[in-house]
Amino acid sequence: MMSSASGEPRSRTAAPSLRFSVLGPVRAWRDDEQVSTGSPQQRALLAALLLQRGRSSTAAELVDAMWGQEPPAQSLAALRTYASRLRKALGTDALVSAAGGYALRLPPGALDLQVVDELGASAEKSRLAGDMRSARALFQQALAHWEGEPLSGVPGPFAATHRVRLEEKRLQLLEARLEADLEIGDHRTAAGELTALTAVHPLRERLRSLLMTALYRSGRQAEALAVYEDTRRLLTDELGVEPGAELQQLHQRILQADPVLAAAVEPSAARRHPGPGVPGQLPAPVADFTGRAQERARLRQTLLEARRDRMPVAVVSGLPGVGKTALAVRVAQDLRAEFPDGQLYGRLGPDGARSPGRVLAGFLRAFGTSDSDIPDDVEERAALWRSTLVGRRVLVLLDDAADMEQVVPLLPGEAGCAVLLTSRSPLSGAGTRLLALDVLTHEESVDLFTSVAGRERTAGEAAAVRDVVRACGHLPLAICLAASRFAARPSWNVADLASLLQDGRSTELRMGSLVERVLRTAHRALPPAEAHAFVQLGRLADPVFSVEHGAAVLRVPDEEAERLLEALVHSSLLGSPAPGRYAYHPLVGRYARELAERVGRPEGGGQTGAGAEGRPASSAARTSGPSSR
Template sequence: MELWLKARRRNVRTPGGGSPDPLGIDGVEALRAGLRRLYELAGRPPVREMEERAGTGRLPHSTAHRIVGGRTVPRDIHQMTGFLTACSVAAAEHPLWIDAWRRALGQDTPSPPAPRTAAGAMGLVGPVVRGGIEAAAAGAGYGPTGSVTPGRPVQVPPGASAGLRFALLGPVRAWYGGRQLSLGSPQQRAVAAALLLREGRTAAAGELIDAVWGEQPPPQALAALRTYVSRLRGELRREAGHALLVSESGGYAIRGLGEGALDLVQAQDLGAKAEKARGTGDLARARALLGEALDLWDGEPLAGVPGPYAQTQRVRLEEWRLGLLESRLDMDLEQGCHAEAVSELTALTAAHPLRERLRELLMLALYRSGRQAEALAVYADTRRLLAEELGVDPRSGLRELQQRILRADPALHESAATRPAEHVEVRVRPAQLPVCVADFTGRTEVTARLVGLLSAAGRTDVPVAALWGTGGVGKSALAVRVGQAVRRFFPDGQLYVDLRQEDAAGALGAALRALGVAGRDVPDGLAERSALYRSVLDGRRVLVVADHARDAAQVRWLLPASAGCGVLVTSRRRMLDLAGARLVELDAMSPREALALFTRIVGERRVAAEREAARYVVAACGFLPLAVRAAACRLAARPAWTVAMLAGRLADESGRLAELEAGDLAVRPVFERCYTALEGEQARAFRVLSASADPFLSVPAAAGLLGCGPQRAEDALEDLVDAGLLIPVGPAHYQVHVLARLFALSLPAP
């Protein structure tokens, strides 16, 4: 169905000629016609699909329906860019359409951009076709080389006079000694932004191409990327006096920035300090720190930067800004500044009408200001809006506040300024997810599936995703990556529990302490700890990552009961008995993904010279990520070795497992842990089946090898699948992984 929809959008033929030209739009009617034409060229996608494509909260499906019907136009830039994204308009074209939207509504716009070439309309880039780049740059307010357009004011951030400074919380800019630097065209700025957002971690060339151009890069994308990197490297070296943009293992990174050189890092540090100050009860300092952090924003983050990566980061950074703003306003009310907060909250709820937390704060501020009727009117308006736009009722916290206002609950008038200091609540926001693997490769499809499952938190019951697969397949690395990707859906924190190191009681105790419960208040009993854990999580939106789970019984104690939380479990076993869990299998990598991971660690130059040998190496590793990583790390640590030399060492099957060790990266211990957990008959079945010349086994073939009936053979095969030693490959068929077979052959004969 997805392929059919794509074909329909590409081959659609509608009356009225080609793509509409945003430069010719001079009024609201022309804008409506242009947006309708974009919708038709996109294949008339369903409005709910448009809502998903646009990103969370940017384009409600009811609004999309009114826009494509010609009854309205987007109300702000976020909604406009959401509509363009939903209609598959190239990111390089967005600035031109935003200017057209401003002209149609009579807002101030930059000077008219230069005419687009055919190449620019297609979004092509490269040394020859640069019209699209220059037109997009002009539409964003920059000249063709990225210099600031004359007549437009340049705002220098605080402290910019001291050394090199970068800004991402607004237009992407750089300063040195108070002088603004040229970062080039929008695509070049997108490369700079992608590298800066990684905060020193290496980005592969393929990742940067995907970040700037998405799934359909132009043929000369790699050459264009190298050109952009070369220009940025020269500009930064000229100012800093040394190389800040470095090449490493086929990728690039910006390193060696001074303290406070990036506004995003400054905002993160200030936010962390504010959270710590609030935890100690120092609300005045926490408010001041949050005010400093919010002052670093200069409009829309990454403004004018094209590409899907920038779009995703814009949504994340805007969500984070609103979270900081909500925290600061919450502290305003805690300190009795409700009258001053009313006007700000009124404006914010108008700009973000579906954000219930802002509406709750506005109701409380109005009530404390003696405006009870207006507070209740806010609730009525919220209930009507949610019913019309989403077909849902307000969340329980908002309904409870309405009832307390109706009862004139005297506790609503209490704030930190009127409560004794010993009653100030300490609310801790854990952020326990480990660091993502820097050279994580592939897994796009399963990542998208897990993100989709967990992002439904709050709209359904607590989503539980159970990721399972054989040892060494990369479950933990994927879980951490997914957890980092969905952090914005869980603003109250992320818990990480390694169940290989802790039993359920120990894991609950650690989680309670991380959530702010004093150690002396943690009960001893497992049931009591679980009950307190659910109570602490009630009303919060927290992600729980339970890594290396042994079985479902171990996980059940860690499941929250509050909607809005989410759980991601990794295990070698299929959690068939974990109620409500969505099982997601993680298989070995595809040959292409495995070769890409090997290349990222070893380096493009060494692999390109011996590509066939590299293919043999990853095949000898069975495309298992742990094995591929161990082999690649051994080779990377030995510059004198060739890839062919490593391939020759792996060709000896009797010593292959010994070769796949690099520090604490080792394949044999993974299979040993799986094997020692087997019972006697299961262990014998594994050795017998692994000794078969055919690695692919049907149930009848397994029955013949084991000397038993088909049903008993199928039970034995399924037990080995649950133990992580067999891989199901279809109905009644199973595979013994090549490395598991080698491990079994090293065991005593059955």
Template sequence: MRGTAFSRACEERRWTRPAVFLAVYAAVAARLGESQELTARQFHRWRQPGPPCPRPAAQRVLEEMFDTPLHHLGFDVPAHRRRDTVAARAATAEAPRAALRFTVLGPVRVRRGEEELAAGRPQERALLCALLLRRGRTATAQELVDAVWGGKPPRSALPTLRTYAFQLRRTLGPGVLVSDSGGYALHTPADALDLMVCESYEAQARSARAAGDSPRARSLLHQALALWRGEPLGGVPGPYAQAQRARLAEWRLTLLQARLELDLDLGHHTEALAELTALSVEHPLWERLRALQMLALYRGGRQAEALRVYADIRHLLAEELGVDPGPELTELYRNVLCASPALAPAPSPRRPPAEAAGPYHAPRAAQLPAEPADFTGRDTLVRRLTGRLAGAPDPVPPVLALRGPGGVGKTALALRVAHAVRGHFPDGQLYADLLGQDPAPADPAAVLGAFLRALGIPAPAVPDGTPERAALYRSTLAGRRVLVLLDNARAGAQVRPLLPGAPGCAVLVTSRARLADLCGAHAVDLDVMSPGEALVLFARVIGEERAAAEPEACRKAVAACGFLPLAVRIAAARLAARPAWTVAALAALLADERGRLDELRIGDLAVASCFASAYGRLAPEQARAFRLLALADGPELSATTAAALLGRDRRDPSVGALLESLVDSGLLESPAPGRYRYHELLRLYARHRADVEDQPFTATALKNV
């Protein structure tokens, strides 16, 4: 490299012109209280090889200017005046100092032990923050100038920066702020900065959550959030601090969201609700926050308020952004409306203990989803079913098969009964959704595999075939008292492999179809609610005061819903989401039969969609019969009338079989032998399908009657 070390240092700082160098020297000397006298001749002499040692006062000024001992710049400095030698002696003589601590997750502060140190003027704090947030990496002088002043630094930015560095070094003590290649770096332990401590807590919480230790993850996030003391980088100016402040504030919201999710997972919904409500005011368009608020309200038994939160955010998004709520929020709304078991808190999986502690033992299976918070009525039936399950063990495990059309509340009733009797089954409760209405229902082999693992069978020990799994399942349940809830079954063949074989266990099955091929099952046909029960459910969703103000309109509305629980929920949810509507206005809309099914729809939840899944599985002949039979007037029809509508001979025995197949599918009712009827909403749906698919044949069918 050309030139002396002193010359090169001047070139790096652009101090090669005498006038510039003398100006910087005078400014630093004035700040240090030293003489400002220096000539251009002395400056040129120092730039030559082997410059003589300056006077002590000039040495102090030069070492402050260049932030380095003078002998490192080529000056012949006696050993007793060399700065690093003096500093080493002083460090040896001093007693050990308390550790430094820095806070940036709030007002910027520096502490040494219990003593708070002066962090300096605002620009000095900006320099400190820029160095702290680089976590020990060197920042060049230009980077620090940009961080403190942005794109328009003053002319004296570099010398001013070095002055700030001098003050900071004097505050922090030796060995903390170091010079490196014309820039600076802060050398501190990782736990000296609250930001890095917070990051460590977050990483540990993420690992604990992944391992299934949700309580520890929640505790760690509580500790992380406790480090925040207000707005991050409080009181620090400059564009760099502004950008970092926004980033840190967003990060805090991420930590808060993770902790609130764990609060709800662990059943602390009441505790979390106050915080969620306050945050929703601060961040009204934050959909994930609103989703957590809805979930907390629902789990606290406040379904109507949860639905109103959705209505509020939907209105706000439309007003502010012209968009609808996202799929996550919409799906949650649908589940709240249906009181879906999916909204129950999932049990946190437990971590296997260390190998030294012995083999891992699976927890007792307790898989029941939560029962709906607004379950209404069915008191007599609940008592009868619980008495059947909770009695003395039968020689054969009892199987109760709840059957009814879509939307009649089979799952809600099954969960109510299962929770009521779970104390009688101390060895566990198993639950599976058999997806009977899906195009691809659950495979019994997959359900058996999940049940066996829940019962403590290691995954490698679970056999492959359905018969082998079923045999191991029955063997595992032998001698135990376990309740099994099989929801939404399609047919008996899907259920049979899942039945226990020994006494002591019991099974609850729900299905739209009549499971006539499930031998030994006690069938329970579930009807719609009574008018009184439907009114209670309607009032719970829209609010007791609102219902009490219009009792007659409420009765008309639930009657138009045919007292079907799903229809009542949807109608009530529409009102809950529209506070300005009267109940009478909704009842008037529902009074029109041709448009009633269109009104019983909210979001992606609709009564017609519930019927469509069962209709879509009918054979063509069954589907045609379902459509055409609904054209007849009157509450019931006979097999003779049905034959006429279908264009068949009145004595054709296949007509009776066709009608019975619709009864078995849950789309038709048979109140007495040879007599058939539709639920009113199913009749409307069938007539709609006839209008769409059978328009040329409907007049002929009616003419045949």
């Protein structure tokens, strides 16, 4: 333990002769006596060496850390002077010359940051084992090491950068401790602390999510929903973005009064995990998961090939909102017992929201690797990850992958493990098995709507329910959204909703809705040429069109049009019902048309059907009817 706020050192059994703190002022102790760390620039040198955790730094790196882009003329001489003074204060065995620079040899447990990392790793192990009370206590012990602003009073760009990093570490530990508070049922106390924290960090969505959960479990549902609306308004005004998927899903669960969310019972280790220290990171399954019996059976069959000492990789692809993640989580939950050494979850994102390196670091921490032992290099992390899984049977669920390049570093090297991917694109690679997920059948769509909306309220309106799910294009996300809106309006009947959706007076399934936000994210992830084509193709009047039709409206040669159309099919934003034929899903097509209306017609008054001005006569002739190609 480091010193108290009064400057008196805290006791520690078998304390090392030298101890250091960076989670506040940079200080040093020899046994119980505080050691002078000198001037601000000398403390900057000490901080840079401490944060290297015993690794050597060159003189040039240390000069850059202390002074940045504009070091003084005699910076090397000043560096040597500061190093000499530190060596005299700390001892020649502590500060050594190495690799044209210096290194600080730290005994185990000598740095407060190292102790925090060890406590955090122990807390994570307790959490994964289901012992939330121990986890909460360990997280709190780690947080107690902060004594104000990290590296306070230390000048230089290196200290400024790490000050931000250390503050982020503190907030992550605080969020973990508050999550543990909620797990053990202390939601009322947590709600008060979270209210104050969200005022200080208004754009931090994880804190907002915890506050909404705490309020909901305290019987304050309306206040929890108000927090979401305030968050959405703030993010839209400040950053021009909508809340993330986690916050949106929590909002929907609160709207639906999800009884699972309301539960705050501390889980037992025996119920959650078959053994101590086994990661169980899978998200909770969707409460209203419906249908997909054939798809579930096919994925189970693929993943169970791990029993035969194989390492299967199953890929679920499909258009946004079709339920890829819900299906993957449901199947992964079904197979937990088949992978007794752990189930891991990582979200990647087509926009690089989470890099493979970050996901690897999280996976390694889940198996007890401390931050100090996680390599900086992604390839080295991947090698350590594969080594960690030797002899283990683990299921890895990777959500929203953009391409196989993101996925390859995360693949286990051990036969007996299995990987389940979701992606908008039909990823392929050595040993992958693809499941292209389509919209729900009509019967499944009806079942999903009535399940979310309430079977009592939909009874006797079978025809209206059919009209609603047809207007939703049988897309699960759209159906859930429509059903949730209906459930929140107790005076409506289903026919009212069906009428609004059919005559276009409602915007619930279009602009500003959850469906629109998902499609907007997918559209923005496209390369510029494909994004432009996505919008322009929305001008086509025919629901199914050919390459020639697409070339006409895009005003490009047929070969380029086919390349763009196939790229949109690959991104699951366009369907191909038959060779050479293409079609938008009704809701995707509606979104493309609305984008096209925003940007206006292109110069020359481009046509919305077959044929277009400005095309050669021979090409225009080929687009004269739906039978072309």
